[in-house]
Amino acid sequence: MDIKEIDILGDDIDNHWYYKSKALAVSKVLQPYKKDTIFDIGAGSAFFSKYLIKNSGVKESWCVDIAYDSEYDEQYAEGLIHYREECPEVEPDLTLFVDVLEHIDDDEAFLKSYVEKAPKGSYFFISVPAFKFLWSQHDVFLGHKRRYTLKNLENLVENSSLCPVNSFYYFGSVFPLAVLTRMADNLFSKKDTPKSQLQRHSKFVNSFLSFLCTQETKIMQKNRFFGLSAMCIAYKKD
Incomplete structure (x- = not known):
């Protein structure tokens, strides 16, 4: 989780539709896989580790x-969280890269450095922002590189062994609205004023968007369109 977005949402972050839905x-996705011990790379506030400990049986992050x-x-x-600046000599069942690789200049080398240390058969979960045409001052604000x-993501995963x-x-489910919002942002926002599009919403709007995205989780793993x-989700074979 990006520290900049924690500053925007504050204590509301656990209930914000975007993060609540993404955590779910x-x-x-990780439900079928062993995940007693995980690495959470670029963990920030440890939001996703905490969610997985409370809801998915993770024992140590x-x-x-x-x-x-x-x-x-x-x-x-019921779990234990270790906060470290550098990766420890531990063999995880699962390594998380939740919205991390888009911040890295050489994303492939960065991912490979963790794959090389991981035990054979361990799993990796990666999420990244989608589609170059959605680039806006939101990406600039968060320090995204791409x-x-x-296809980009699959190539990156395969090239990293x-x-x-x-x-x-x-x-x-919210893609059309996001496209319109980003287009308006690119048309009317000052190009030299990076800003986040993440914001607090009314209870009704937040609940509605959360409902849409929660329903989407039932079919999301078949969505290769937008x-x-x-x-x-990938694993280390050798």
Whole structure:
């Protein structure tokens, strides 16, 4: 989770439709896979690790982020979270890259560096922002380097010595609205004023968008057409 967006949403972040829906989507995708011990790369506030501990049986999460200025451990619900600036010598069942690779200049080299350390048979979950034509000042604000198609993401995964199990788009239910919003932003916003499009909504709007995206999780893994996020589950074969 991006620290900049934590500053925008504050205590409302757990109930915001976007993060609430994405956490549910991640949890559903990972349901069939072993995940007692996970790496959460670029974890920020550890939002996704905490969600998976409470809802998906994760027992231990190693949260890795260069933003951490100290190392410490936290007992959370029935699990344990370790906050580290660098990756520890631990063999995880699963490694998460939730909205991380789009920030990295050499995304392939970065991903490979974690694949090389991972045990054979371990899984990787990756999500990235989708479609270059959706690029806006929102991406500039968050420090993105690129947006991806499913083909881009699959090539990246395969070039990093991972075998894709499934890849798909998510947030297709709000995609038309997002396209209109980004187009308006690109037309009318000042080009030298990066800003986030993430915002707090009324209870009704937040509940409605959350409902749409929650329903979408039932069919998302068959969606190879459009969405705001591209997602992939893969494993290390050798």
